[in-house]
Amino acid sequence: MIVSWGMESSRKTTDSLSQQVSRQLTGFLQPGHRLVVALSGGLDSVVLLHVLRGLRSDLDFRLSAVHVNHQLQSAANDWAAFCARLCRQWQIPCAEFVVTVIRQGGESLEAVARARRYEVLARQEAEWVALAHHQDDQAETVLLQLLRGAGLPGLQAMPAQRLLAPEGPCLVRPLLGVSRAVLHRYAVAQDLEWVEDPSNRDPRHARNFLRQRVGPLLDEAFPAWRATLSRSARHLAQAQAVLEDLSAQDGQQVSDEQGLKVAALHSLTEARAIHLLRWWIRQQGAPACSERRLQEILRQGKARPDHHPEIHWAGWTLVRRQGYWRISPPVGRDSS
Missing domain, CATH: 3.40.50.620 (HUPs)
Structure with a gap:
C-alpha cells in the first residue's frame, strides 16, 4: 500500500x-x-x-x-x-x-x-x-x-x-x-x-x-x-488545593456546630482569615461573596460585644451573635 x-x-x-x-x-x-x-x-x-x-x-x-x-x-x-x-x-x-x-x-x-x-x-x-x-x-x-x-x-x-x-x-x-x-x-x-x-x-x-x-x-x-x-492554570489549581487543605484544618479549630468563632478567626493572619471565610461560606452552601464583603466581615467582627452586625449578599445573611458568626440562607430555602 x-x-x-x-x-x-x-x-x-x-x-x-x-x-x-x-x-x-x-x-x-x-x-x-x-x-x-x-x-x-x-x-x-x-x-x-x-x-x-x-x-x-x-x-x-x-x-x-x-x-x-x-x-x-x-x-x-x-x-x-x-x-x-x-x-x-x-x-x-x-x-x-x-x-x-x-x-x-x-x-x-x-x-x-x-x-x-x-x-x-x-x-x-x-x-x-x-x-x-x-x-x-x-x-x-x-x-x-x-x-x-x-x-x-x-x-x-x-x-x-x-x-x-x-x-x-x-x-x-x-x-x-x-x-x-x-x-x-x-x-x-x-x-x-x-x-x-x-x-x-x-x-x-x-x-x-x-x-x-x-x-x-x-x-x-x-x-x-x-x-x-493552560500550564499556569494547573499550577494555580495546585496552589488553591494547598490553601483548601489549610482552610479545612483551620476550620476544625475555628468553627463548630454553632458557627464560626469570631475570636478564633481574628487570631489568624488577615490573609489566612480571608481564605478561611471563603472556605467556610462555601461549606455552608452559600455563594461566594466579594472581597469587599469579606473585609467587612473581619471589620465588623471587631464591633462592640453588644452589637449584632449583619452582612447580606445574594439573599444570604451572616450575623454576629454571642461570639459566633452564624449564616442563614434566603427566606424559604431549607438551611440543610
Missing part, C-alpha cells in the same frame, strides 16, 4: 489524539462505567464523541450522548436534529433536553444558559459526563478571569474533573491539553461534519473578542501562549 505524506500525517494526528484521550481516561474510568458526552454539534464535541467511539471497546465503557437545546438560536432545532442523526449513524444513544433560558436581574444570557445546561448534565444517570473544552478554551478562561480581577479559585480556570452533584456524575474534560488546531486537523482527517454557531463570531461577546482580536496579536509575539496559560 502506498501512503502519501498527507495520509501519514493524518494518521499520526488521529492516533495521537486517541492516545491522549485514552491516557486522560485511564486510571479512573472503570470497565462497565457509563460515560455521557455533552454534544452540541460543534467541532469540539463531535471530535470528542468520535474519539470516544473508537476507544469504548478497548476501555470497556458504555458511551452515550446528551444534547441540550437552549432554544436561543433560530437553528437550534436543526442542531438538535444534526446531533440525533449523527448518533444514529454512529450507533450511539442520544437524548435531547429542551430548556428554557430566562434572564433575571443582572445575569447574562450566557450565564443562565450555562446554569440550565449544567442542571441537565448533573441529572444524567452515568458515572461520567465528558465535556469538549480544550486548551484554547482554558487559556481564554484564564485571560478572562485575569481581566475580571479573579483570585486563585477563578484563575485555576476549568478543572479536568469535578463532581457535578452530590449523588450525580463526575464531570471530565479529557481535551484540556489539546489545542483547537489539533481538533480541527483530526476532524478534517476523519472527514467529520459539524455545525457552526454564528454567535461564536460575534466580537461583542468577551470570549469571542479575545479569540478573534487578542489571540492573533498574542500569536505574533507569544505563539505558545495558549499552552503556557
Whole structure:
C-alpha cells in the first residue's frame, strides 16, 4: 500500500489524539462505567464523541450522548436534529433536553444558559459526563478571569474533573491539553461534519473578542501562549488545593456546630482569615461573596460585644451573635 505524506500525517494526528484521550481516561474510568458526552454539534464535541467511539471497546465503557437545546438560536432545532442523526449513524444513544433560558436581574444570557445546561448534565444517570473544552478554551478562561480581577479559585480556570452533584456524575474534560488546531486537523482527517454557531463570531461577546482580536496579536509575539496559560492554570489549581487543605484544618479549630468563632478567626493572619471565610461560606452552601464583603466581615467582627452586625449578599445573611458568626440562607430555602 502506498501512503502519501498527507495520509501519514493524518494518521499520526488521529492516533495521537486517541492516545491522549485514552491516557486522560485511564486510571479512573472503570470497565462497565457509563460515560455521557455533552454534544452540541460543534467541532469540539463531535471530535470528542468520535474519539470516544473508537476507544469504548478497548476501555470497556458504555458511551452515550446528551444534547441540550437552549432554544436561543433560530437553528437550534436543526442542531438538535444534526446531533440525533449523527448518533444514529454512529450507533450511539442520544437524548435531547429542551430548556428554557430566562434572564433575571443582572445575569447574562450566557450565564443562565450555562446554569440550565449544567442542571441537565448533573441529572444524567452515568458515572461520567465528558465535556469538549480544550486548551484554547482554558487559556481564554484564564485571560478572562485575569481581566475580571479573579483570585486563585477563578484563575485555576476549568478543572479536568469535578463532581457535578452530590449523588450525580463526575464531570471530565479529557481535551484540556489539546489545542483547537489539533481538533480541527483530526476532524478534517476523519472527514467529520459539524455545525457552526454564528454567535461564536460575534466580537461583542468577551470570549469571542479575545479569540478573534487578542489571540492573533498574542500569536505574533507569544505563539505558545495558549499552552503556557493552560500550564499556569494547573499550577494555580495546585496552589488553591494547598490553601483548601489549610482552610479545612483551620476550620476544625475555628468553627463548630454553632458557627464560626469570631475570636478564633481574628487570631489568624488577615490573609489566612480571608481564605478561611471563603472556605467556610462555601461549606455552608452559600455563594461566594466579594472581597469587599469579606473585609467587612473581619471589620465588623471587631464591633462592640453588644452589637449584632449583619452582612447580606445574594439573599444570604451572616450575623454576629454571642461570639459566633452564624449564616442563614434566603427566606424559604431549607438551611440543610
